[in-house]
Amino acid sequence: MTDQKASNELRVAIAGLGSIGTKIATALDQGIEGLALSAVAVRDPAKHQAFLNGLHRTPKVLPIDQLGEAADIVVECAPSSQLRAIVEPAVRRGRSAVVVSVGGLLDNFDLVDLARAKGGRILVPTGALIGLDAVNAAAVGTIHSVKMVTRKPIDGLKGAPFIVENNIDIDNLREPLKLFEGSAREAAKGFPANVNVAVALSLAGIGPDRTQIHVWADPTVTRNVHRIEVEADSARFSMGIENIPSENPKTGLITALSVIALLRKQRATLCVGT
Ligand SMILES: NC(=O)C1=CN([C@@H]2O[C@H](COP(=O)(O)OP(=O)(O)OC[C@H]3O[C@@H](n4cnc5c(N)ncnc54)[C@H](O)[C@@H]3O)[C@@H](O)[C@H]2O)C=CC1
Numbered sequence: 001m002t003d004q005k006a007s008n009e010l011r012v013a014i015a016g017l018g019s020i021g022t023k024i025a026t027a028l029d030q031g032i033e034g035l036a037l038s039a040v041a042v043r044d045p046a047k048h049q050a051f052l053n054g055l056h057r058t059p060k061v062l063p064i065d066q067l068g069e070a071a072d073i074v075v076e077c078a079p080s081s082q083l084r085a086i087v088e089p090a091v092r093r094g095r096s097a098v099v100v101s102v103g104g105l106l107d108n109f110d111l112v113d114l115a116r117a118k119g120g121r122i123l124v125p126t127g128a129l130i131g132l133d134a135v136n137a138a139a140v141g142t143i144h145s146v147k148m149v150t151r152k153p154i155d156g157l158k159g160a161p162f163i164v165e166n167n168i169d170i171d172n173l174r175e176p177l178k179l180f181e182g183s184a185r186e187a188a189k190g191f192p193a194n195v196n197v198a199v200a201l202s203l204a205g206i207g208p209d210r211t212q213i214h215v216w217a218d219p220t221v222t223r224n225v226h227r228i229e230v231e232a233d234s235a236r237f238s239m240g241i242e243n244i245p246s247e248n249p250k251t252g253l254i255t256a257l258s259v260i261a262l263l264r265k266q267r268a269t270l271c272v273g274t
């Protein structure tokens with residue numbers, strides 16, 4: 001595959017071949033209307049060689065900051081610490097960046113201005129959440145409040161900075177423990193691999209400072225559970241989702257599917273939902 005477009009296919013590059021990235025790469029390789037996988041960036045190429053060799057069309061392996069040279073859409077599926085290195089060069093070239101580590105956007109919000117200035121775009125999928133279409137619509141009017149409660153099994157929370165810094169022992173919990181209550185912005189700092197969903201919700205609605213979230217460590221659940229209450233001048237709605245964890249226990253299986261659904265919409269003739 002060359003850097004040149006062979007057709008009017010949109011070229012897609014993926015940064016990070018972990019739980020989310022490999023599923024998106026596989027879906028692109030199996031065929032998404034009008035899209036082709038052109039490149040990937042990985043931390044350890046040897047580890048991913050067998051996977052890449054198994055694809056019908058082998059993408060280029062590039063450094064993360066070069067993906068925008070080989071793609072129209074760069075999909076960020078790496079830890080949030082890498083977000084800037086992936087998204088900045090892409091939007092600087094006027095490309096679209098799909099961001100899953102959306103919590104990382106809050107400390108890098110200038111990337112939105114950069115994208116605007118350069119004709120790029122930043123696309124945040126609904127990810128492991130639900131109903132951002134309704135939140136977007138309600139935000140056209142006035143949203144009074146957005147409240148979210150997240151419950152995760154212990155394995156899905158281990159190592160979160162908030163837990164480590166506060167020396168909280170969650171390993172021996174026998175009943176649910178509320179770890180955190182506050183804004184989506186503060187939650188993203190304490191739980192960067194756990195509450196991307198709250199940040200996506202906040203960006204769709206009333207922002208990271210007014211969106212409230214409670215985070216529970218819950219040994220009685222086996223799924224990542226998110227419940228949301230929205231109070232707006234147009235509607236009141238409650239939403240809930242119980243995500244089956246992927247091979248990465250922090251990440252719900254539906255996250256990759258949400259990105260694939262977003263990619264499908266880029267060239268689909270029939271698009272349903274906003
Ligand atoms: N928006 C949402 O709803 C959700 C977002 N997420 C976020 O999505 C991101 C990815 O999640 P997973 O795929 O589950 O993580 P993962 O840990 O399974 O995969 C991340 C991959 O990135 C790779 N990586 C790390 N540094 C890299 C670098 N410099 N260059 C290239 N690759 C690099 C790692 O080797 C790993 O393969 C995380 O930030 C996670 O918090 C997770 C769940 C829901």
Ligand SMILES: O=C([O-])CC(=O)C(=O)O
Nearest residue numbers: 128194196197224251252
């Ligand atoms: O997968 C989930 O349920 C949510 C998640 O990890 C996140 O928002 O980062």
